[in-house]
Amino acid sequence: MLRVENLVSGYGRIVALKGVSLHINRGEIVTLIGANGSGKSTLLGTLAGLIRPRSGHVHLKDREVTRHRPEKLVRQGVALVPEGRQLFAPMSVHDNLILGAYTRRGDTSEDMENVLALFPDLKDRLGQAAGTLSGGQQQMVAIGRALMSRPSLLLLDEPSMGLAPRISQEIFQALRGLASAECSILLVEQNAHLALAAADRGYVLETGQIVLEGDCETLRHNRDVQRAYLGRGYQEAWEE
Amino acid sequence: MSDSAGYSNLMQFVLSGLAFGSIYAMVAIGFNIIYNATGIINLAQGEFVMLGGMFLVWGQDELGLPVWAAVAVSVLIVAAIGVAFERIAIRPLRNPSVLVLIIITIAGSFLFRGAVLLVWGDRLFSCDSFLSGDSIWILGAIITRQRILIFGTLLVVGGILAVFFGYTILGKAMRATAFNRTAARLVGINTRTMVMFAFGLSAAIGALAGAVVVPVTGIAWEHGVLLGLKGFAAAVLGGLGNNAAAVVAGLLLGVIESVAAGTISTDYKDAIALSALLIVLFIRPAGLFGRAELTRLGQL
Numbered sequence: 001m002l003r004v005e006n007l008v009s010g011y012g013r014i015v016a017l018k019g020v021s022l023h024i025n026r027g028e029i030v031t032l033i034g035a036n037g038s039g040k041s042t043l044l045g046t047l048a049g050l051i052r053p054r055s056g057h058v059h060l061k062d063r064e065v066t067r068h069r070p071e072k073l074v075r076q077g078v079a080l081v082p083e084g085r086q087l088f089a090p091m092s093v094h095d096n097l098i099l100g101a102y103t104r105r106g107d108t109s110e111d112m113e114n115v116l117a118l119f120p121d122l123k124d125r126l127g128q129a130a131g132t133l134s135g136g137q138q139q140m141v142a143i144g145r146a147l148m149s150r151p152s153l154l155l156l157d158e159p160s161m162g163l164a165p166r167i168s169q170e171i172f173q174a175l176r177g178l179a180s181a182e183c184s185i186l187l188v189e190q191n192a193h194l195a196l197a198a199a200d201r202g203y204v205l206e207t208g209q210i211v212l213e214g215d216c217e218t219l220r221h222n223r224d225v226q227r228a229y230l231g232r233g234y235q236e237a238w239e240e
Numbered sequence: 241m242s243d244s245a246g247y248s249n250l251m252q253f254v255l256s257g258l259a260f261g262s263i264y265a266m267v268a269i270g271f272n273i274i275y276n277a278t279g280i281i282n283l284a285q286g287e288f289v290m291l292g293g294m295f296l297v298w299g300q301d302e303l304g305l306p307v308w309a310a311v312a313v314s315v316l317i318v319a320a321i322g323v324a325f326e327r328i329a330i331r332p333l334r335n336p337s338v339l340v341l342i343i344i345t346i347a348g349s350f351l352f353r354g355a356v357l358l359v360w361g362d363r364l365f366s367c368d369s370f371l372s373g374d375s376i377w378i379l380g381a382i383i384t385r386q387r388i389l390i391f392g393t394l395l396v397v398g399g400i401l402a403v404f405f406g407y408t409i410l411g412k413a414m415r416a417t418a419f420n421r422t423a424a425r426l427v428g429i430n431t432r433t434m435v436m437f438a439f440g441l442s443a444a445i446g447a448l449a450g451a452v453v454v455p456v457t458g459i460a461w462e463h464g465v466l467l468g469l470k471g472f473a474a475a476v477l478g479g480l481g482n483n484a485a486a487v488v489a490g491l492l493l494g495v496i497e498s499v500a501a502g503t504i505s506t507d508y509k510d511a512i513a514l515s516a517l518l519i520v521l522f523i524r525p526a527g528l529f530g531r532a533e534l535t536r537l538g539q540l
Binding site: 048049050069070071074075079084086088089090091095099100102103145146149194202224 | 409424427428463505
């Protein structure tokens with residue numbers, strides 16, 4: 001589905017990714033965990049075309065898409081739910097969702113129904129300005145907007161950021177249901193608990209390099225992961 | 241002077257002012273569309289208005305077109321000039337600052353003015369009223385048909401824009417680009433194309449304003465400066481970026497100017513109109529209808 005080889009990328013003079021390789025199989029949810037500044041958002045930004053990589057290759061469905069612009073990548077099936085949601089705040093929820101389908105021709109009412117079935121909270125708020133919604137509802141609009149393009153690869157940047165635990169649970173529940181043969185998911189998350197529970201496989205990113213990979217079960221039991229990302233103290237890990 | 245005569249005089253000034261106010265409103269809308277798409281103030285906007293008038297006269301006199309066809313030709317030519325200006329002067333820059341872009345638009349305005357002076361000279365051009373027939377009595381005032389047409393043009397332009405930005409996917413995409421450029425790219429909107437559209441649309445609306453004003457004031461190479469300035473005043477008065485506010489502010493400016501010219505002095509009408517702008521900006525820096533946030537102006 002997605003194959004990333006030796007990707008080097010960054011902003012200005014800062015090299016935030018120092019040769020990252022990873023892959024996502026069809027229908028998988030893959031998570032990328034890492035601390036602040038480890039390069040997670042740079043990776044997603046590069047995959048979505050917002051940042052041009054210095055070197056390396058990105059293949060989507062066996063086609064090279066390295067250095068494509070975002071507007072072209074959307075048409076090829078990549079949709080990013082950006083950090084901080086980035087809604088068109090003064091526009092209505094309905095318009096935000098409709099703009100998600102900007103690249104598509106023809107009837108999109110079915111997709112609209114699917115999004116509203118996934119996030120029933122939005123049904124009564126279609127006419128409301130997106131910027132006036134609660135954080136959780138805004139995140140739902142952001143995910144819904146990305147889904148309107150019918151992506152085959154959905155990229156999510158910190159969907160739980162700033163949300164109450166119960167709302168995060170709800171959103172992650174919805175994500176689990178989304179992954180299918182038509183849609184694979186790459187999930188970047190600081191909350192490693194949530195991410196490892198939702199995903200099939202995971203990668204650990206540290207200062208721009210993948211330091212660990214494996215299925216979520218293995219990662220959850222890895223001592224370094226526990227210590228650094230799951231919040232288990234040195235002592236607990238030592239005594240085990 | 242009796243009370244009723246005073247009333248009808250005032251009515252006369254107000255209704256005459258609405259015609260010029262409509263022109264200012266249309267110029268202001270042109271400023272807003274480019275400002276929303278790019279964050280820059282296009283100081284060549286007044287020149288688009290002047291070119292609109294010039295090409296109208298050219299279409300009628302040189303091509304022998306009927307007036308409506310000449311308006312259409314003029315609007316299309318000036319829209320094409322707007323698009324070309326964006327492609328040649330604005331787009332090739334990599335990461336330009338807002339200030340650099342604004343200075344480029346000043347250069348553009350000199351260029352357009354100079355070109356017109358070179359080709360058509362410094363003569364004042366005019367043409368007949370678009371609608372034949374006598375002036376009309378409204379509410380105790382007498383108004384020429386051309387002035388009513390100007391006001392009607394504003395209403396039609398405003399109505400079409402409201403539908404375009406509110407209900408069409410292209411209009412929504414242009415607004416989305418204004419609100420959040422990164423998100424716009426992420427949903428697949430080509431934001432550069434939107435900027436090009438914005439220049440074309442602004443130029444077209446400016447040209448239309450310039451065309452309908454010719455029978456009233458005539459048109460000459462230097463007319464764009466003051467029309468642009470008044471339109472800019474209307475845009476700022478309403479609150480930059482807000483088209484509905486620009487219409488109200490433009491009409492208000494036209495009426496203030498006309499009443500001042502009628503009751504105080506015609507010589508000082510421009511000064512009085514622009515003083516009104518200054519006073520409003522001292523009291524409400526974001527404009528009459530603007531919200532307090534001045535973040536985008538902060539880029540200047």
